[in-house]
Amino acid sequence: MMSEAIFQQQPYLTSLRSTITAVDGQWLELAASIFYPRGGGQPGDSGSMQVKSNTFSVLDTEKTLEGAIRHQLSDENHGLRPGDSVEMQLDWPRRFRLMQMHSALHLLCSLIPKGVTGGSIGEHKSRLDFDLGERSVDKQELTRQLNQLIQSNIPITQQWISQAELAANPDLVRTLSVQPPKNAQRVSLVNIQGIDIQPCGGTHVANTGEICELRVSKIENKGKRNRRIHIVFGEPQG
Ligand SMILES: [Zn+2]
Structure with missing residues (x-):
């Protein structure tokens, strides 16, 4: 499933609320993202995601062949599921x-x-x-x-x-x-x-x-x- 690449129009946006569309181990696909997925010589973004009272680190971001943007969490036992709402926060200085x-x-x-x-x-x-x-x-x-x-x-x-x-x-x-x-x-x-x-x-x-x-x-x-x-x-x- 394609993710909406918010960073293209709004490269200065540092936080965004979105919804998980797929989960594969440490990797979360979101409906929309401000995280740049590695490509064209530019590394993938890192930062964090908050779900309710839990905060998860995002180590890397990449794009799938289908055009989904997926985010690698540091923790595999995150317990997150498709449909969950997340608040993403970019490592903006980086x-x-x-x-x-x-x-x-x-x-x-x-x-x-x-x-x-x-x-x-x-x-x-x-x-x-x-x-x-x-x-x-x-x-x-x-x-x-x-x-x-x-x-x-x-x-x-x-x-x-x-x-x-x-x-x-x-x-x-x-x-x-x-x-x-x-x-x-x-x-x-x-x-x-x-x-x-x-x-x-x-x-x-x-x-x-x-x-x-x-x-x-x-x-x-x-x-x-x-x-x-x-x-x-x-x-x-x-
Ligand atoms: Zn360029």
């Missing part, structure tokens, strides 16, 4: 850092107009792999450019387009490491106004100014053409 990092990777994409071959979003550090070819990149210069975009307070907005519109604009998927789902009726388009626009199902901050200062910490060679660019929060060095 999710917000993931939103900052995720948004920062879009900025990195805009600065390096080359194919993305991989990537990973973490709470404290993230990375993107680029097929750079002959192009070279400089750690200090990239750090400066990233922070300039962050300080420019550029709005980040989300809109929906149809598969047909996406097919008519193949340039949009240029920098994607993960292709948008082919079966979805519509595709989420993330627009950093005037800077970068691409299909993405993850969660982002509403303005680049919310990202905070970042630093390119390392650029690794991964084969002849591939470079792995790491970013962390913090003051630029050197």
